[in-house]
Amino acid sequence: MPSKETGASASKTISENKIALVTGANKGVGFQIAKALSNNGYIVYIASRNLKNGAAAATEIGGKARAVQLDVTDPIAIRKAVLQLAQDFGHLNLLVNNAGISHAGGPDRTLEDIMAANRASIASLDEMRTVWETNVFGALAVTQAFIPLLKNAKSARIVNVSSGLGSLQLNMDPGNPWRKHFEVVYGASKTALNAITVALAIELEESNIKVNAVTPSFTATALNNFQGTDSVEVGSREPVRVALEEDGPTGTFTGPDREVFPW
Ligand code: NAP
Numbered sequence: 001m002p003s004k005e006t007g008a009s010a011s012k013t014i015s016e017n018k019i020a021l022v023t024g025a026n027k028g029v030g031f032q033i034a035k036a037l038s039n040n041g042y043i044v045y046i047a048s049r050n051l052k053n054g055a056a057a058a059t060e061i062g063g064k065a066r067a068v069q070l071d072v073t074d075p076i077a078i079r080k081a082v083l084q085l086a087q088d089f090g091h092l093n094l095l096v097n098n099a100g101i102s103h104a105g106g107p108d109r110t111l112e113d114i115m116a117a118n119r120a121s122i123a124s125l126d127e128m129r130t131v132w133e134t135n136v137f138g139a140l141a142v143t144q145a146f147i148p149l150l151k152n153a154k155s156a157r158i159v160n161v162s163s164g165l166g167s168l169q170l171n172m173d174p175g176n177p178w179r180k181h182f183e184v185v186y187g188a189s190k191t192a193l194n195a196i197t198v199a200l201a202i203e204l205e206e207s208n209i210k211v212n213a214v215t216p217s218f219t220a221t222a223l224n225n226f227q228g229t230d231s232v233e234v235g236s237r238e239p240v241r242v243a244l245e246e247d248g249p250t251g252t253f254t255g256p257d258r259e260v261f262p263w
Pocket of ligand 1: 023024025026027028029030048049050053070071072073097098099100101134138161162163164215216217218219220221222223224228235
């Protein structure tokens with residue numbers, strides 16, 4: 001058993017490592033974010049609800065990437081992941097809340113079907129609860145659980161992968177062609193995630209933890225039945241930029257071309 005002193009000096013040495021955890025990192029935008037962080041010197045935890053998929057992604061990324069099982073809707077899995085990181089390094093520099101779903105139906109549902117079914121006047125509240133469980137409550141539960149480890153880091157950041165679709169101000173602009181896609185299951189879940197981002201940024205502004213929301217561009221992934229128009233490399237650019245920014249501000253919401261999005 002290492003003595004308390006040994007443990008302290010070991011964790012002091014290890015604390016030089018930059019540690020990141022990306023949820024939903026086994027594919028899509030999350031995989032690309034994890035890969036970029038790994039290429040930039042982070043030890044990245046590839047968090048995935050299916051450990052096998054996360055392990056395959058970690059192998060593909062190589063370097064010091066490692067897999068951890070984490071379904072963001074499962075409090076026990078969250079606790080286990082926190083314990084694992086606490087034991088491995090004792091701190092976390094970067095938490096990327098990327099895991100997200102756009103609906104609760106089968107994988108072949110088209111974007112048009114989803115948007116039509118999830119309009120506020122007719123949306124299934126059960127489907128809304130399922131999506132919010134991952135996109136909103138899951139992201140907050142993971143954040144709350146990792147805050148002690150983020151506080152242990154010299155400097156830390158939480159990046160919430162949101163969507164421009166969640167911007168209330170943009171949706172109130174009649175000139176915005178995307179506003180017709182604002183629905184209550186997915187779109188409003190990102191509005192709620194934005195609100196959580198603001199609440200955390202305000203609460204933590206005197207601390208070592210910065211909190212930002214970012215939106216990828218419209219990226220071809222399973223989330224939109226691969227109907228997105230950008231590659232994951234392009235789509236993940238802004239999440240990666242904000243995650244890697246050492247001196248960047250807290251409390252921002254930015255998009256694919258670094259533009260500031262209104263909340
Ligand atoms: P994706 O390829 O479908 O990836 C979503 C990831 O989230 C997958 O790894 C998925 O795991 C994981 N996930 C889903 N539910 C989970 C849960 N309960 N616990 C843990 N992981 C879970 O979609 P994506 O486009 O890369 O989405 C990534 C993020 O970008 C999402 O937050 C999305 O809202 C946001 N976004 C995407 C776009 C776009 O155009 N693609 C635009 C704006 C915002 P499985 O592999 O197990 O399903």
